[in-house]
Amino acid sequence: MEILEAYDLTRCAHSAAVLVGCDEKTVARYVALRDSGRDVGERERRARAIDPFLAKIEELVDKSNGKIRADVVHERVQAMGFAGTERTTRRAVAEAKQAYRDGHRRRYRPWIPDPGYWLQFDWGEGPRVAGRRTQLFCAWLSWSRYRVVLPAWDQQLPTLIACVDTMLRRIGGAPTYLLTDNPRTVTIDRIAGLPVRHPDIVSAARHYGCAVRTCEPFDPESKGGAEHTVKIAKADLVPTEANLLPDFASFAELEAACARWCEQVNARPHRATGVPRVDRLVEELPNLHVLPDNPHILALGDERLVNSDQTISWHNVRYSTPDGHQGKRVWCRVSGEELAVVARIGTGLSEIARHRLSTPGNPRILDEHYPHHPDGSVLRTPKPKPRNEAEIDFLMLGDGAMQWLTEAAATGVVRIRRKMGQAVELARVLGLGLGLERVDHALAVAATAGRFDDGDLVSILDHLGHEDSAPSNVVAIDEAHSAQPGTGPWRRLGA
Missing domain, CATH: 1.10.10 (Arc Repressor Mutant, subunit A)
Structure with missing residues (x-):
């Protein structure tokens, strides 16, 4: 610029060169470049x-x-x-x-989403919980930028649909389109470059009033939002040496951390809109579809058949269910560290049982599912079933007779049939009314005290006849108590 200024002043290349201290040929070259309209700073290519x-x-x-x-x-x-x-x-x-x-x-055009139309979701690798891998389901409502992150154990189809159901209910409505990547749970094949949808994911989307769309590979317009959500969630939730986050002791802690993260992210203003995401979501809610009352059937999990023993098999582990579902189909789904069992009842679908996950060889059996086995035993004591007239006559005496026969059979008493006949004869002698009650009561006392010898029933009847009420303390014959006379009185002879 000094050269051109000196030339404009002197109108002579030699004089301008003397003023700026350069060669006059240099002055002439710069002047020629300017006069031809070219950039004076541009160098010619050699x-x-x-x-x-x-x-x-x-x-x-x-x-x-x-x-x-x-x-x-x-x-x-x-x-x-x-x-x-x-x-x-x-x-x-x-x-x-x-x-x-x-x-x-490639020519790009910015994507301006409409409210209520698009929701993107994707999976990301989550932190390890007790040495076990987890997955992060990350969703992004495109217009309001509202984000939802849910932890899961795997990326299987029932888990995916369950996460979609939870995510939509947390948002409060369903958009028109669900945009995601091309995993096997969404795209099962590609024909002529076109993705073939999984029929189950199409059925689930139709249940919620949505249409599933998949993004193109390496396409930032259709995949950038969900990918960015995954990246931010992993940076804030997955412990690394850089962020120094503590490890999660349980899956419940990871769920709570994801909930806190979503609350914090959605409450602060977004950089692009300057408005918190929760406020934008309130504006977008009128454009979302109303959700159905019940989730899609696949969100409930895998189908299992309840066996006759009220148990189902899940990953080679037996889990108990309440009574009344034997032979019916139920649905099982892993929720955190628990197995949720859902069945169809009269009012619709309902969760009937929930167990902590176990390992093969360690079944999960709850006592409240077996009220007919209060002691936890599966062995049932057989009840007497009379098969001839003598047995019918004896058991007609009452519950005491049934108790006596049960205890006598278990104790190994001999000549039981003859003693049963004697009890029936005693009842007839004493009278069919009051006699039946007295003999039945005496049989119950004999069963409790373990008195099954000949003459024990008559002795008990005689004792009860002199008592106004039933004996308060019944002493059973065992090693500590015996009905045989002792030798204690003989010791007084030498005194």
Whole structure:
């Protein structure tokens, strides 16, 4: 600029050169460039030794779609007679690749989503809980930027649909489109470049009034939002050496951490809108569809058959269910560290049992599911079933007779049938009314005290006849108590 200013002052190249201290040829060159309308700072390109081979370099770059390496191009041009260095070739290849990218650059248009239309979700690797891998289900409502992160143990189809159901109910409505990646739970095949949807995910989306769409590979417009949500969630929730987050002791702690994270992120203003996400969600809710009352059937989990013993098998572990579901189908789903069992009842679908997950060989059996076995035993004591007239007559005496027969049979009493006949005869002698009650009461006392010998029933009847009420203390014959007379009185003879 000083050269041009000096020339405009003197109108002489020699005088301007003397004023600025340069050669007059330099002044003349800059003046000629300005007068021709060119940039005075632009330097003319000098001829290079690589120029005769530029056409071949552009051909190689174009055929390889800009992927060929400079060392490979250098070997090619050397074979054609180029004697320069590899540095010159690298510069020429870099210029050719830049020109190729400029000519094949993809044109982008910013995506402006409408309220109530789009929701994106994706999976991310979560932290380890007790040495076990977890997954993070990350969703992003495109217009309001509202985010939901849910932890899960796996990415199976029932888990995916359960997370979608939980996410939609947390948002409060369903959008028109669900946009996601192409996992096997969503896309089962590709034909002519078109993704083939999984029929179950299509059925689940139709249940909620949505349509499933999958993004194109390497497409930032359709995948960037969900990917960014996954990246932020993993940075704030997954413990690393950089963020120094503590490990999670249980799955419940991870669920609570995800809930706190969503609350914090959605409550602060978004950088693009300047409004908190929760406020934008309130504006978007009128554009969302109303959710059905019940979740989709696949969200309930895998189907299992309840066995006759009221148990189901899940991963080779037996879990108990309440009575009344034997032979029916139920649905099992892992929720955190628990197994939720859902069945169809008269009023609809309802959760009937929930167990902590166990390992093979350690079944989960709850006592409240077996009220007919209060002691936890599966062995039932057989009840007497009379099969002839003598047995019928004896058991007709009452519950005491049934108790006496049960205890006598278990104790190994001999001549039981003859003693049963004697009890029936005693009842007839004493009278069919009051006699039945007295004999039945005496049989109950005999069963409790363990008195099954001959004459014990008559002795008990005689004792009860002199008592106004039943004996308060019944002493059973065992090692500590005996009905045989002792030898204690003989000790007084020598005193």
